[in-house]
Amino acid sequence: MCHKSPTQNILGSCPVPKIVDHDQRRLELVDATWRTIARLGIESATMREIALEAGFANGALKPYFPTKDDLLTFAFGHVFNRTNERIAEVTAGQSGLVALRLFCVEVLPLDEERINEARIVIPFWQKAINDPGKARIHRESMEQWLAAMRQYLAEARDAGTVTTAVDDAALAGQLLNFLLGAQISAALAPDGQVELGLDEQLEGFLTLLGC
Amino acid sequence: MCHKSPTQNILGSCPVPKIVDHDQRRLELVDATWRTIARLGIESATMREIALEAGFANGALKPYFPTKDDLLTFAFGHVFNRTNERIAEVTAGQSGLVALRLFCVEVLPLDEERINEARIVIPFWQKAINDPGKARIHRESMEQWLAAMRQYLAEARDAGTVTTAVDDAALAGQLLNFLLGAQISAALAPDGQVELGLDEQLEGFLTLLGC
DNA sequence: CCGTATTCTCTACAAGTATAGAAAATAAAG
């Protein structure tokens, strides 16, 4: 009698047949979900289409995500986490205006990959309107972002690079809404359009802070 | 033999039975669509549900909107037009910073009605991601808004109330994205929440312009 | 009251969806 779980048993001695890392498979499926939504839109991202994109047949997703909502919630959460990790990497060891700029540049949809992320997050927002759980995911990330931005602003004030009379909470909120709106503008821009002027808008905002 | 169309024939003399103003009926249906989306979300806004909300049975919408897409496109366009008319009313005869503030206040989701509009426009954006026609509707309105904002900024510069070195195009773009992002923030805020600080953020931005 | 053109209701249907679960395929140990 063997008590070992097959997935743990790489060098096992029981009648052990298969080795699929469920967690990694889930990430593969999330990636396929992401690609499908970016390519066809969320309305065409059916379980069948996602399975196909992942290279499987219809029912293969079931053992890893019992329902479609599980899959989507996990996928959305993963995109959020990935963005936050990227932000953490880029801003590590930085502070003040420099960190604030790096933060914004990382979030703004300035390249094809992040424009795709904008095409994912908008359907997420739409679902969140009528799904309190998803709305909470959004709000918690945004609280986190706001806190980071307020800290960077405070640091910049200490350094003397931010001198405006407008208070930090208002500035951070304004900047956050700007970042969110930029997702809309980028996702709905015509196919070939590269220049939305987001760089200039960000630089403009940062310039205004020093008044 | 009678050649008059019954809908035109208010005082007719033919065997004329019914008087339904098709255009007004369409507006009623658009209103019911709007209410349904605001109440249940766009995913639950089926033809049946919309018809019910309008006080009709399933198939009654058909003569006025042959397909669901016709209904939705018309409904979205109508919300856009209504907003633009409201803006035109409020800013009529105004100019410069005053006009700019009135414009923004009219667009920002500061009351329950405009938070509902945010709950409508987000599903629209989502659909527009994969529907070039809808994307164009959005872009054309935004071009119009940008032009208006740039003009107000130019007027304010002439009046000396805007003195920043940041150029007007960047300012207008930044402000537009702020307005769009505010829709997201408001639509996903918790139910009871009244204060997002959008007023302060707008005032903060306008203050920064005078540097 | 009757006739008539319009408006609306109701039922029906074809297409597509998520999901369930039986059966086949698979891969490694013995």
Place this chain on the structure above:
DNA sequence: CTTTATTTTCTATACTTGTAGAGAATACGG
């Protein structure tokens, strides 16, 4: 090769949706 537990395919089901269209209801002139 056989055994065994897992993984994947495949088919089936229950449900919802948009749409179509026949028929009933309606309202008004005569």
